[in-house]
Amino acid sequence: MYEPDLVPLPRSAEDGGGRLALGARTVLDAGPGTERAAHWLRTALAAATGLPLPPAGAYGEGGRGSDAGGGRGAAVRLRVDEAVAAELGPEGYRLDVTGDGAEIRGGAAPGVFWGAQTLRQLLGPAAYRRAPLPGRAWSLPYVRVADAPRFAWRGFMLDTARHFTPKDGVLRWIDLLAAHKLNVLHLHLTDDQGWRLEIARFPRLTEVGAWRRRTRLGHRASPLWDVRPHGGFYTHDDVREIVAYAAERHVTVVPEIDLPGHSQAAIAAHPELGNADAREGAPEVWDDWGVSTDVLAPTEAVLRFYEGVFEEVLELFPGEFVHIGGDECPGDQWRRSPAARARAAELGLDGVDALHGWFVRHFDRWLAERGRRLVGWDEILGDGAGGTDGAAGTGAGVAGAGLGSGAVVSSWRGRAGAVAAARAGHDVVMCPEQEVYLDHRQDGGEDEPVPIGYVRTLRDVYGFDPVPPELAGTAAAERVVGAQANLWTEVVEDQRRADYQAFPRLAAFAEVVWSGPGARDGEDGFEGRFRDFERRMTAAHYARLDALGVAYRPPSGPYPWQRRPGIAGRPFEEPPKDS
Structure with missing residues (x-):
């Protein structure tokens, strides 16, 4: 069986036994509905190859033209095809390279774009550079590819609150996601340690909330500090640029504004948002890691404040989904606050812990009324289970009680939340910390920088199956x-460190959510599939990452400059098998 060095692996690929030469007279023939893919492909390949890729007809009829000697150049044709849509869906595509040229037919515009990403991979790692290397001749192998994704939501979450990623870094992440056929960038924009989004009507959120005076180095048990102030935020125009850049690459940006917990930075900027009768001293943007006990006060004024925030969020982020966090909300302040206790009684709630669900349900309704869908971590189900670090449970009882049918659950604490949510009729995005938290260490060795969490190797991530076994084969799946x-970026302070934590594991994750297990398993099942993935990584994909400038973790272990000796982490024991 023909196995091209593509990542993620397509559904099928057949070797045609020849090569199509590309040259100065190669044209890009873009049909209706393929304009975004054509613009991206021309820009990316012109930079790397020096080929101009003019539109069809530039040198003659039919998208192919004569050179000075009477020969004809190749054509790369892009089409939206209803037959492909019926067979493979809107993100599916067929790529055919023959002596007559290269043709990408997508079920819709996204399918054409993903086909263009595959075409770039077939050109070789040098096609990922920003300027042509000397003496290169460019050609594509004759091949027939049919491909479509396993899942509609293929996401990556970047925590910009703990360590700020400047705008250019976010644009770079979008390119890296698109190169791996990932289509959701979830930006974690607010937390106890920083507020990263300009809100015009509440300027103090960034004037105060975007900056902390110092930063813990390593886990919170570490005695070391970086005493430089840290911060930053995205202006409205920054966000508009990010969203437009992502849309060109068929990536949806999902903003997260955390509430009612993880809100200390907002409370530092606006103390009236907090529980003043249960706090000692003035709040500051938190300079440590963990879960702050500063949570939002359960007042109508706080609801109106955050509605104002979300009005600007909806204007900036046109996508369907808005994440409200909803995780790790300790009830300590509410229990100490006479005002919070009185408010819970006034609302007829079963104690102050139920205030968490009251917040979530309010914004679920508010977003639904505006045509958006709330996304939240699995605590929004109100299952009464506490979050990490001693966070209080919500005590609401029935999973998802009171949530609208459009609410989406990000299942991070394991499989239980996903199973409960799916059975209750909610869409689920699987992101269990035990399997796909990329801040967790990649090896158990002493050289891993600031070891956090469980050991999750490249092989472990490749073995992740997003569908819980409890749901497999049922309608709820x-x-x-x-x-x-x-x-998460508590101990991920810059781009190189983020690259190290994400890659190559993000490439393995991309193949899980795009390709998944299936007909290509063969007799060796998972083991054979993983060996083939490693072969493709070694044969081509590490070189692609090199060309892109990604500071990934080498298969042999970290380079000396990737280590962080002397900075304490927080290793975990292995999670229970049924988590």
């Missing part, structure tokens, strides 16, 4: 709309 790899 259809509620698992996809999965997401999360990169």
Whole structure:
């Protein structure tokens, strides 16, 4: 069987036994509905190859033209094809390279774009550079590819609150996601340690909330500090640029504004948002890691404040989904606050812990009324289970009670939340920390920088199956709309460190959510499939990452400059098998 060095692996690929030469007279023939893919492909390949790729007809009829000697150049044709849509869906495509040229037929515009990404891979790693290397001749192998994704939600979460990623870094992440056929960028924009989004009507959120005075180096048990102030935020125009750049690459940007917990930075900027009768001293943007006990006060004024925030969020982010966090909300302040206790009684709630669900349900309704869908971590189900670090449970009882049918659950604490949500009729995005938290260490060795969490190797991530076994084969399995790899940045201070944590594991994750297990398993099943993945990584994909400038973790272990000796982490024991 023909096995091209493509990542993620397509559904099928057949070797045609020849090569199509590309040259100065190669044209790009873009049909209706393929304009975005054509613009991206021309820009990316012109930079790497020096080929101009003019539109069809530039040198003659039919999208192919004569050179000075009477020969004809190749054509790369892009088409939207209803037959492909019926067979493979809107993100599916067929790529055919023959002596007559290269043709990508997508079920819709996204399918054409993903086909263009495959074409770039077939050109070789040098096609990922930003300027042509000397003496290169460019050609494509004759091949027939039919491909479509396993899941609609193929996501990556970047935590910009703990360590800020400047705008150019976010644009770079979008390119890296698109290169791996990932289509959701979830931006974690607010937390105890920073507020990263300009809100015009509340300027103090960034004037105060975007900056902390110092940063813990390593886990919170570490005695070391970086005493430089840290911060930053995205202006409205930054966000508009990010969203437009992502849309050109068929990536949806999902913003997260955390509430009612993980809100200390907002409370530092606006103390009236907090529980003043249960706090000692003035709040500051938190300079440590963990879960702050500063949570939002359960007042109508706080609801109106955050509605104002979300009005600007909806204007900036046109996508269907808005993440409200909803995780790790300790009830300590509410229990100490006479005002919070009185408010819970006034609302007829069963104690102050139920205030968490009251917040979530309010914004679920508010977003639904505006045509958007709330996304939240699995605590929004109100299952009474506490979050990590001693966070209080919500005590609401029935999974998802009171949530609208459009609410989406990000299942991070394991499989239980996903199973409960799917059975209750909610869409689910799988992102269990035990399997796809990319801030967790990649090896058990002493050289791993700031070891956090469980050991999750490249092989472990490749073995992740987003559909919980409890749902497999049932109608509720259809509620698992996809999965997401999360990169929290408490100990990930810059781009090189983020690259190290994400890659190559994000490439393995991309293949899980695009390709998944299936007919290509063969007799060796998972082991054979993983060996083939490693072969493709070694044969071509590490070189692609090199060309892109990605500072990934080498298969042999970290380079000396990737280590962080002397900075304490927080290793975990292995999670229970049924988590």
